[in-house]
C-alpha cells in the first residue's frame with residue numbers, strides 16, 4: 001500500500017457536490033473579478049480570525065508582501081524573522097525593500113525564539129515577522145511585548161496556521177488576532193486550500209486595511225485614481241467561491257489532523273530514534289505538518305521513498321544559508337538550532353482523509369527501519 005504525502009483527490013471526492021455548484025454560480029454570472037464571493041469570504045475569514053477586516057489577495061506571498069510594502073521600508077530597514085520557514089517569509093522582506101534579520105528558533109516548537117528577537121532589535125528594526133510553523137502558534141505574548149515596547153509592527157505569517165489557537169491569560173486567542181496584519185495562504189496543499197493560488201490579509205487596523213485594499217488594486221480605491229503605486233493582487237472570485245464552500249469543513253479537517261497526530265505520537269513513543277512534534281500546552285495545533293526529528297534522517301527518507309510512503313523535508317536549507325542571502329553574512333553555525341532542525345526534520349502524511357491502515361503502514365515502516 002502506497003501512502004501519498006497529500007491526496008487532494010480524496011478530499012475532492014468528499015466535497016465536489018458542494019464546490020462545483022458554487023463555482024458554476026460564478027461562471028453563470030461571469031463576475032470573475034471581485035465578485036460577491038470575495039467580500040463574503042473576507043467577512044468569514046476575518047470573523048474566524050477575530051479581526052475586523054479581511055482583504056483577499058492573489059497568494060500567501062502577496063499577503064505578506066503588501067503589509068510589508070505598507071511599512072514604506074527604506075534601504076537598511078530591518079525586519080526580524082525566522083530562518084526556518086518557507087522562502088516567501090524572507091523573500092517578501094527583501095522584495096519590499098527591507099533587510100531580513102534572521103534569528104534562531106526554539107528547538108521544541110521550531111518557532112522563532114522571542115529572546116533572540118529581543119537581542120536582534122536595532123534602531124533600524126521596523127517589524128517582527130513570526131511564522132506559526134507547521135500550524136502551531138509562536139509565542140505571541142512575548143513578541144507582542146517586544147513589538148509594543150519598541151513601537152514596531154508585528155506581521156504574522158499564518159500561511160500554515162488558519163484556525164490555530166493559543167491560550168493567553170486563560171483566553172483562547174487565534175492566529176490573525178494579535179499581530180498588526182496577518183497573512184494567510186490558500187495554496188492548494190494548505191489546511192484551507194483553493195483550487196489554485198490565493199491569499200488573504202486580516203487586520204483590525206482600519207487605516208491599515210484601507211491601505212492594503214489600495215495596494216492590491218494599483219494603489220487606488222477608485223478606478224483610474226492612484227494615490228500611490230500598488231499592484232494587481234486580487235483574490236480570484238472562482239477561488240473565493242471554492243474557499244467559501246470548503247470553509248465550513250475546516251474545523252473538522254483540522255480536528256482529524258490532530259487525531260492522526262495523536263495516533264502517530266502514541267505509536268512513536270517506543271521508538272527512541274524519533275522525536276514526535278512537541279505541542280506547547282498553551283497551543284491548539286492544526287497540524288498543517290506532522291514533523292518528527294529523526295536520527296539518520298536522510299537514510300529514513302530513502303527507506304520511505306523505497307516503500308512508497310510520502311514524506312517531505314521542511315526545510316532542508318535554512319534561509320540564512322541560501323545563496324541569495326549570502327550578502328547578509330551569516331555562516332554555518334550562525335543559527336545552530338535552525339541548522340540542526342534542517343538536518344533532523346521530516347514530515348509525514350497527515351491529511352484528514354488518511355485511513356487507519358495508511359497510518360499503520362507509515363508507523364510500521366518507520367519502526368522497521370530502526371529495528
Ligand SMILES: *Cc1c(COP(=O)(O)O)cnc(C)c1O
Nearest residue numbers: 059060061086088159185186187
Ligand atoms: C505557503 C507559505 C507561504 C506562501 O504562500 P503562497 O500562497 O504559496 O504564496 C508563506 N509562508 C509560509 C510559511 C508558507 O507555508
